[in-house]
Amino acid sequence: DHKFWTTQPVPQLGEEPPTSDGYIEPSKPPEEVRQEPYPLPKDFEWSTIDVDDPVQLREVYELLSANYVEDDDATFRFLYSAEFLQWALKPPGYHKEWHIGVRVASNKKLVAFISGVPLTVRVRENTFKASEVNFLCAHKKLRSKRLAPVLIKEITRQCNLKGVFQALYTAGVLLPTPISTCRYYHRCLNIKKLVDIGFTIVPPTMTMARLIRLNKLPDIPRLLSQGLREMEERDIPKVMDLYATYTRRYDMAHAMSREEIKHYFTSGGGQGPRTEDSWKIPREGQVVWTYVIENPTTHKITDFFSFYSLPSTVMNSSQHDLLKAAYLYYYATDVAFLDRSENDGRLKRRLEELIGDCLIVANQAGFDVLNALSMMDNVQFLTDHRFGKGNGMLNFYLYNWRTAPLAGANPIDGVPAGMGVGIVML
Numbered sequence: 001d002h003k004f005w006t007t008q009p010v011p012q013l014g015e016e017p018p019t020s021d022g023y024i025e026p027s028k029p030p031e032e033v034r035q036e037p038y039p040l041p042k043d044f045e046w047s048t049i050d051v052d053d054p055v056q057l058r059e060v061y062e063l064l065s066a067n068y069v070e071d072d073d074a075t076f077r078f079l080y081s082a083e084f085l086q087w088a089l090k091p092p093g094y095h096k097e098w099h100i101g102v103r104v105a106s107n108k109k110l111v112a113f114i115s116g117v118p119l120t121v122r123v124r125e126n127t128f129k130a131s132e133v134n135f136l137c138a139h140k141k142l143r144s145k146r147l148a149p150v151l152i153k154e155i156t157r158q159c160n161l162k163g164v165f166q167a168l169y170t171a172g173v174l175l176p177t178p179i180s181t182c183r184y185y186h187r188c189l190n191i192k193k194l195v196d197i198g199f200t201i202v203p204p205t206m207t208m209a210r211l212i213r214l215n216k217l218p219d220i221p222r223l224l225s226q227g228l229r230e231m232e233e234r235d236i237p238k239v240m241d242l243y244a245t246y247t248r249r250y251d252m253a254h255a256m257s258r259e260e261i262k263h264y265f266t267s268g269g270g271q272g273p274r275t276e277d278s279w280k281i282p283r284e285g286q287v288v289w290t291y292v293i294e295n296p297t298t299h300k301i302t303d304f305f306s307f308y309s310l311p312s313t314v315m316n317s318s319q320h321d322l323l324k325a326a327y328l329y330y331y332a333t334d335v336a337f338l339d340r341s342e343n344d345g346r347l348k349r350r351l352e353e354l355i356g357d358c359l360i361v362a363n364q365a366g367f368d369v370l371n372a373l374s375m376m377d378n379v380q381f382l383t384d385h386r387f388g389k390g391n392g393m394l395n396f397y398l399y400n401w402r403t404a405p406l407a408g409a410n411p412i413d414g415v416p417a418g419m420g421v422g423i424v425m426l
């Protein structure tokens with residue numbers, strides 16, 4: 001009974017998995033795309049958002065900070081910073097027409113939003129241009145009024161006008177039809193605070209002191225002597241090669257250009273100058289953090305890892321109002337390029353070393369928790385690094401593209417390990 005989704009070019013729930021990949025409905029020439037915006041309920045109007053205008057960026061920030069995604073029992077709500085939104089909404093080639101707002105006609109108050117950004121995606125053997133749709137939000141007072149379908153149809157129209165007929169999106173809710181379902185995992189850093197705010201509990205068989213000791217991390221990254229440092233602009237070509245080669249292992253990946261590598265790994269508010277010990281300097285307003293390992297003798301970039309900052313508002317604690325969460329983003333290592341017999345066990349050990357340092361850096365930067373999903377190669381280190389299963393799930397969807405479900409890299413949940421999802425969505 002999905003009144004809206006049954007009308008859309010997506011595989012319907014319960015459909016047989018397809019035997020071959022391809023679009024569901026064909027692309028249209030530009031003149032056949034609907035030229036007029038979809039009608040909104042009376043009293044509302046469309047408004048293209050210019051995120052370069054600090055006032056409009058602030059309006060989106062305010063809408064999302066009060067009305068965006070919450071956990072199951074409304075303890076936490078995502079608090080994307082203005083710097084984060086500016087970064088996420090303006091990758092290379094972005095279109096301002098894909099930043100769509102809805103305002104109250106009388107007083108111009110922003111009450112709903114949806115966005116898309118362009119990307120080139122590879123799904124198995126096919127590579128195509130698509131739109132990554134995110135930040136769909138309707139004000140709490142405008143829920144259950146069928147506004148979401150109008151927003152979705154309007155962003156679809158705006159994508160079609162630019163010649164884009166496929167999209168990628170994620171949601172916590174189940175819709176027709178996921179290509180993969182991942183679980184959230186959490187590695188506690190600041191145990192005491194996480195317990196205080198109800199993010200985690202001290203298990204009945206344990207004490208706070210013991211829990212803190214079990215999760216204690218070293219102060220200094222272990223791989224410093226092997227050449228660990230923050231990524232710099234001069235690393236872009238080498239990181240691009242490493243990323244491109246590494247992501248071949250996944251059934252779905254974002255084919256990133258040089259400009260996209262620069263944007264997604266080295267820009268975002270608060271990027272400061274790189275110094276020898278800059279890994280221990282917390283930077284206010286910084287969105288993404290990327291570290292590389294440069295071999296001290298060959299000067300090859302052999303590995304990298306990254307994470308982004310996405311805090312949540314704590315809605316009912318007297319002691320804390322912000323959960324400082326870091327989310328594991330992309331990583332790669334050239335150990336994966338060794339042939340099967342050579343790399344036996346070495347890839348797992350290397351990923352453990354990398355993510356071990358990722359935890360140390362995130363902890364030193366003042367984050368309370370490092371979150372990760374059961375995707376990419378994450379199952380190789382989640383358990384050993386003391387990540388615990390979260391209660392949240394994230395479903396991945398494609399619009400107007402058929403493909404069989406991507407293998408869930410999730411043996412922890414009893415699903416065979418596979419190399420499915422290789423795209424992290426913000």
Ligand code: NHW
Nearest residue numbers: 002003004005134135136137138143144145146147148165
């Ligand atoms: S997922 C986060 C979405 N945002 C939130 O959860 C924020 C808090 N919630 C809200 O603001 C990341 C509202 O609950 C929203 C729904 C606005 C979510 N995706 O207006 P109605 C993303 O941003 C369907 C898709 O009455 P509402 C990804 C629902 O199944 N559909 O509900 C966004 C029903 O349809 P059905 C969703 O609660 C991807 C209909 O909306 C959905 O007042 C978007 C009900 O509408 C969701 N997250 O407002 C798709 N949540 O058929 C992009 C509900 O079941 C597709 N619905 O009757 C691609 C487009 C581009 C194509 C380009 C070629």
Ligand code: EN5
Nearest residue numbers: 070071072073171172184186199200388389390391392426
């Ligand atoms: C689009 N980009 O549910 C995203 N978060 O597990 C939109 N749980 O934080 C879709 N309620 O499990 C987002 N602690 C969908 C996710 C929405 C947010 C969400 C979950 C993910 C979450 C926490 C807190 C739960 C609080 C009670 C959670 C347990 C951690 C623990 C750590 C160590 C050992 C055991 C468990």
